[in-house]
Amino acid sequence: MGIVKAVCISEKKGTQKQNVESAKFIVNHGIENDAHAGNWHRQVSLLSLEKINEFNAKGANVFNGAFGENLVIEGIDFKTLPIGTKFKCNDVELELSQIGKECHTKCQIYHKMGECIMPIEGVFAIVIQGGEIKVNDEIHIVR
Template sequence: MGVIKAVCISETKGTQKQNVGCAKFIVNHGIENDAHAGNWHRQVSLLSLEKINEFNAKGANVFNGAFGENLVVEGIDFKILPIGTRFKCNEVELELSQIGKECHTKCQIYHKMGECIMPIEGVFAKVLKDGEIKVNDEIHILQ
């Protein structure tokens, strides 16, 4: 089990996301009003709070949403889970669809630190069931 620590969106691609505290998740789309939503396999991005904290301990000083992640979760190391793993948070169900991503353009974090954790630690999921997720909700691994 994990705990949602941030729910982040951005209105345009290529910008850092902002913690909005609560959002609506839509089947086969993603998060309402998020620039990366759409009918594809990377509808929602997730990152472990512990990985952000480790990166900040190196001097990064980044905030939730800085890597473009939608959900920051405490208590789950996503990158060790297999593709197809399903999660449930309230009525929302997500399915892990991709681990990591290729970084085509180096972000400000990469230029400052010489590395970025999202391409290695970040994961992506599809929305299987509609609902709402807010900060401090529990998220459970179903399989």
């Protein structure tokens, strides 16, 4: 089980996301009003709070959403899970569709730190069942 620590969206691609505290998740689309939503395999991005904290311990000083992640979750190491893993949070059901990503253009974090954790630690999911997720909700791995 994990705990949702941030729910982040951005209006434009290529920008850092802002924590909006809660959001509506739409089947086969993603998060309402998020620039990365759409009918594709990377509708929602997830990142572990522990990985963000480890990166900040190196002097990064980044905030939730800075890597472009939609959900910051405490208590789950996403990159250890296989593609197809399902997550349930309230009525929302997500399915892991991609682990990591290729970073074609280096972000501000990469230029500052010489690395970025999203391409390695971040994962992506599709929305199987819609609903609302808010900060402090529990998210469960469905086996």
